[in-house]
Each structure stands twice: as structure tokens, then as C-alpha cells.
Amino acid sequence: MGLFETLSDQELVTGSKGGSEQYFSALVDRHTTSVYRVARSITGSHEEAEDVVQETFLRAFKNLGMFDESKSAFKTWLLTIARNQSVNIVSSVKRKALIFFGDRDKGEPELEFSSNPISQEPQDAETMLSIKQQFQMMEKALKKLPERQRTALLLKSQENLSYDEIASVMDVSVSSVESLIFRARKKIIGLMER
Amino acid sequence: MRHVDYQKRISLLVDGELNEASAGDLLAHLTECPDCMRVYEQMASLNNTLAKVTISIPESHLAARVKALISGEPKEPWAGWNLSILKQVPIWALIAILAIGVGDMAGKTLTEALNNEEAPPRLDTLLQDNGESLSEIMINFGQGENSQ
Numbered sequence A: 001m002g003l004f005e006t007l008s009d010q011e012l013v014t015g016s017k018g019g020s021e022q023y024f025s026a027l028v029d030r031h032t033t034s035v036y037r038v039a040r041s042i043t044g045s046h047e048e049a050e051d052v053v054q055e056t057f058l059r060a061f062k063n064l065g066m067f068d069e070s071k072s073a074f075k076t077w078l079l080t081i082a083r084n085q086s087v088n089i090v091s092s093v094k095r096k097a098l099i100f101f102g103d104r105d106k107g108e109p110e111l112e113f114s115s116n117p118i119s120q121e122p123q124d125a126e127t128m129l130s131i132k133q134q135f136q137m138m139e140k141a142l143k144k145l146p147e148r149q150r151t152a153l154l155l156k157s158q159e160n161l162s163y164d165e166i167a168s169v170m171d172v173s174v175s176s177v178e179s180l181i182f183r184a185r186k187k188i189i190g191l192m193e194r
Numbered sequence B: 001m002r003h004v005d006y007q008k009r010i011s012l013l014v015d016g017e018l019n020e021a022s023a024g025d026l027l028a029h030l031t032e033c034p035d036c037m038r039v040y041e042q043m044a045s046l047n048n049t050l051a052k053v054t055i056s057i058p059e060s061h062l063a064a065r066v067k068a069l070i071s072g073e074p075k076e077p078w079a080g081w082n083l084s085i086l087k088q089v090p091i092w093a094l095i096a097i098l099a100i101g102v103g104d105m106a107g108k109t110l111t112e113a114l115n116n117e118e119a120p121p122r123l124d125t126l127l128q129d130n131g132e133s134l135s136e137i138m139i140n141f142g143q144g145e146n147s148q
């Protein structure tokens, strides 16, 4: 394990603010997947999610001086930027035009699945296969949810954020987060029972 | 309490967001209500799957691209500027550049114009600014999005 992997996000942020690009690179390594997942969940597009990842880190890097660790965790701040970028893309005129002219989703790669690094328990191959099959079914149900329900649920289940942090990322109240996540779960269960 | 209220609490319980007193009430209800027990099992299983599996990406490839992008990026707006260049440019050229440039700078502060960037994101201000132009807002207006 290298030096950077042992440091907390806050220590890496402090190092980055001190002017070291290596510290920020470690933050990129650590959070690229989370930013990508949020972006992909909102945009539904691999290409757009990649653009969001680049733009999010670029903005975070340029504006690191504005990040206030007493107000939020670095990951929460980063995912807030990512969600805003993604929502902007989805509502942009250019994108609507591309959808209208049918020039989107050409060559969209199939999703690949792997075990989630936030999960602590090791899984044997057979269990993992059955969980992956379940996830593939769930993925179809997830696509049918309204964006806000899907994002809230994934921020909880996949990124392990607290309701407070999700409220901050999505700019809604904690009770809205409760309700979004509850409705997302009910809907997925309903869809999977069919 | 209605079953649906217990089910809302189940969702909080599987997320570790339910306080102890409410968790006690809920667990007591679960022992006597097979319907809510079933919802509990479904929600717990859903959570389990979502926590263990995720979409994977060619991470190193994307992270490497991001890092390359950042290494070429000055953090301070002035960091990439070599002001000594101004000494080598004749004064008439500077006047011409300013005259042409001023037209582009309408409504911008000097820093904004030079930096060619939007205001930096802060958690509290970021969310109100979704970066849309007026025409985009007008087009989006009335298209109720994200119906829940």
C-alpha cells in the first residue's frame, strides 16, 4: 500500500491545497468510479458520464480553495459538482437536439459488473454470479425510475452516503431523501415481482 | 400506525437511519405482521445486491485521462501567464488588442474575461446555478421534469 492510499481524503485535500498535484491525483484515483456511477445513473450514457468525470475533477481542482471541510466531506462536495454537471447535460439544448435527430446512444457499450469496493465481505464465485444476475435484473428496474429516485437510492446503497449527505448532494431536505429512497425501493420491488 | 408507515421505517432501518426507539417498535411489529416482514426481506435483499455489485469502468484509463488533463491546468488564473511577454509587444499592438477585446468583455469583470470561466462552485451556491442560458430556461420552462 502506497503512502497516498493510507491518507484520508481530508489529508489529501490539504496536500493538494498546498500545491501538490500528486495528492490530487490520489483523490482522482479514489473517486473516479463514484463520480462515473453518479453521472452514468443520471445521463444514462457512457460518453456523457466520461465527460462529466473530467469536468467534475477539473472544476474541483481549480476551485479546491473554495472547498470548506467544515461544511461537508470532500466526496459529498465532489458528487454535488458531478450531479450538477450531469443534470446540466441532460437538460441542455444540444443534447435535446441530438436525441431529436437520433444521434445519441450509438455504440453505447454494455455495462460491465464487478464487486463494489465499499462492500467489506469477500464473496465466493458462485454467490457473486448469482448476485450479478440479480443486479442485472435490478439494473433494468433502476432505469425505469425517475432520475431523482434512482440517484438517491444509488448514493445510499452504492456510495454509502448518509441521508444528510445525500440531501446536500441533491439540494433537497432529508425527509425528501427518505421519501425518494422509499419510493425507489417500492417501485423496484414491484417491477421485479412482475 | 399503518403498514405503509412501518414500511417507510423499514427503508430507514436497512439504511441505518432509524433511531433506536422506532427500531424497537418496528421489530416488534415485524414479528406479528408477515406482510411487513416480507417487505423487510425484499428491501434488505435489494440493499445487499446494490451494495455488493456495481457497474465497472475502465477506471485506470479514465482516471489517467483526468490526471493528464489536470497536470496541464493552472490552479491560479494568473499562474500560466508570463507577464514579461508584455514588454516585448509594441504599445500600438497592445492598444489594438484591447480595442478588439473590449467588445467581447461586455458585462464581465476583468478576471472573468481573462479567466473565461464561470464563477467557481461552492456547495451553497452551486445548486442554484445550473448553468443554463436564458433561452434554455425558456425552453425548459413548463416541461415538468423528474416527476416522482
Ligand SMILES: [Zn+2]
Pocket (backbone or CB within 6 Å): B002, B003, B006, B029, B033, B035, B036, B037
Ligand atoms: Zn405491517
